[in-house]
């Protein structure tokens with residue numbers, strides 16, 4: 628099975644243990660489908676205070692991560708394996724992560740994720756060392772660690788074999804550009820709350836038709852922005 632290697636450069640490698648040590652991601656790591664390596668940027672600090680940040684040229688509040696420390700850390704990590712990784716800096720200035728971008732990233736054999744802290748990293752690191760900037764949404768956090776974990780989780784689901792026998796990612800929500808239909812399980816009645824009759828009918832074609840209508844109706848109601856390119860319901864092929 629073809630796995631992916633992901634290296635993370637961070638000041639807080641310990642933040643990644645826990646979230647990436649459970650469930651499907653844990654199994655993908657155990658199965659060798661995700662080869663995750665965490666690296667502490669501070670190990671590449673050179674002075675006796677082990678500084679990784681400094682005051683911004685031109686003034687302003689806060690601190691900036693040093694280009695020399697980041698570059699040494701990156702060279703060290705890229706030398707650990709072949710091929711070199713595609714370098715991603717997690718930042719609110721990046722391209723917003725979508726299902727399409729996740730699928731694209733999952734095709735790389737190796738990614739290097741850089742999680743920033745403070746007010747950001749020296750621009751020269753982005754210019755000379757980073758292949759792409761990725762954002763997980765239009766908000767500011769205290770650092771890029773959680774966005775890196777989000778990206779790792781989303782990408783790992785698309786590594787062939789990582790979902791086992793479960794739903795293939797090509798069948799899931801978003802693959803068709805629509806939200807998922809609602810899901811129900813036993814009991815069929817609880818507290819007076821009922822499962823839609825059609826799902827209990829055993830009529831497979833009607834069930835598929837209902838699920839497709841639900842996906843379209845829910846997308847129109849909850850996320851009309853996703854319907855930009857969706858054909859009108861009149862264009863949908865009929866299920867007998």
Ligand code: 9WO
Pocket residue numbers: 688689717718719742743744745746747748761762763764765766767768769770771774
């Ligand atoms: C902090 C700050 C403080 C005062 C004025 C402006 C400021 N900008 C920032 C800032 O952008 N800090 C970032 C914190 C620096 C890079 C790491 N940090 C980060 C990454 N916050 N949010 C992200 C992030 C990454 C990907 N997707 C969404 C958010």
